[in-house]
Amino acid sequence: MNGTRAQANLLSLAVALTALVSAATLGLVVADGALAGADRDPGDRRVAGVAAERLVSAEATTVRENVLDGEAVAELSPAALDSLAPPTANRSVRVQLGGETLVERGDPTGATVERVVLVAERTTRSRSVAVDNGDDLTLPRRTDRVELTFAAGSTVETVRVNGRIVLHDPGGLAGQFVVEPSRDETTTLGFEGGTAQVGIESTPLRTEKATLRVTVDD
Template structure:
C-alpha cells in the first residue's frame, strides 16, 4: 500500500513538473513577444510623432503652426513625407486628414498612430476692378493675408493705406502691380489718396475648418 502510494505521488510530481515547465515556456514565449512589440512601438511612435509635427509646422505644408495648407497636403507624396520626416523612410505609413486618406505606403495595419487637431486652410481668389479716387476706401474679405493691386498707366493714386498703415507710396502716381500683405488677424480696409485711378484688386482670403490629422507608422 505504501509502495502504491509512493508511485502515485511520483506520478503526480511528474505531471506537476511537466505542467510547470510548459507554463514557464509559454510565459517566456509571450514575454518575448511582448518585449519585441515594446521595442518596436517606441520607434514607430517617434516616427509618427515626427511626421505629424513636421506636417503642421513646415512651410511646405502649413500656412502657420497647426494650420495646414489644403492644396499642399492634398498633393503630398511619400517622397515629400520622407523629406519632411526622415524617421518614416522605409516604413509603412498612412496619413489621414478628417475622413480622407492623403497618403498610404505599404500596409500599416498595426503600428502606432499619432493624432493632432488642426485647422485646414483653403485659399480662394476674389478679383474686382474699381474706379477709386482721393479718400475712397475698399474693405477686403475677412482673413485676407495677401492682396495684389494693379494700377493702370494713367493712375493718379499716390498713397495706399491698409487700415492706418501706409503700404504703398509714389508721388508720381502708382502704376503696375503691387503685392500687399495685410494682417490676417483683422479685417483690412484699403484707403486711397491722390488723384483717380482704375485698380484691379485680387485678394486671397483663407477659409479654415477644424479636422483631425492622423499619422500611422508600422514597421
C-alpha cells in the same frame, strides 16, 4: 508504509516543481511576446506621430500651425514625406486627409495617429472701387496677397496696410502692384493723397475641418 508515503511525497513534489517550471517558462514566453509587440507598436506610433507633427507644422505644408495648405498637401509624395519626417523612410506608410489618400507606400497595418486640422483652400475675390484721400477699406477675409490696379488719372500717393506704408509715389500711383499683408490678421487698406479708381483682387483662404491620419508599419 513510511517509505511508500515518502516516495509519494517526492513524486508529488516533482510534479509540482515541473508544473511550476512550466508555468514560469510559459509566463516568460508570453511576457517576451508582449514586450516584443509593445516595442514594435510604440516604434510605429512614434514615427507616425513625428510625421503627423511635421505635416501640421512645416512651412512647406501649412499656411500656419495646424492649418494645412490644401494645394501643397495634394501634391505630397513619399519622397517629400521622407524629407519632412526622415523616420518614415524605408517604412510602409499611408497619409489620409478626410476620405482622401495623399500618400501610400506599401500596405501599412501598424499604428495610426490622428490629428484634427483645418485645411485651407485659396479663393479669388475681385472688385473695383473709387477711393478718396483718407479712405479705409477692410477686406472681408484674411489674405496674404492683394493685387491693386490703379486706373489712369490716379492721384493717390500712398497706400497703407494696417497703418504701414506699402506703396508710395508723390506723382500718383498708376498701374499694377502686389502687396503682401500678414495672413494672421484682417487687412485694412488706407489710401492717401488723392482719388483713384482701384481694382482690388485678393486671395483669401477658406478653411474646413478634417482629420489627418498617418499609418506607419515596419
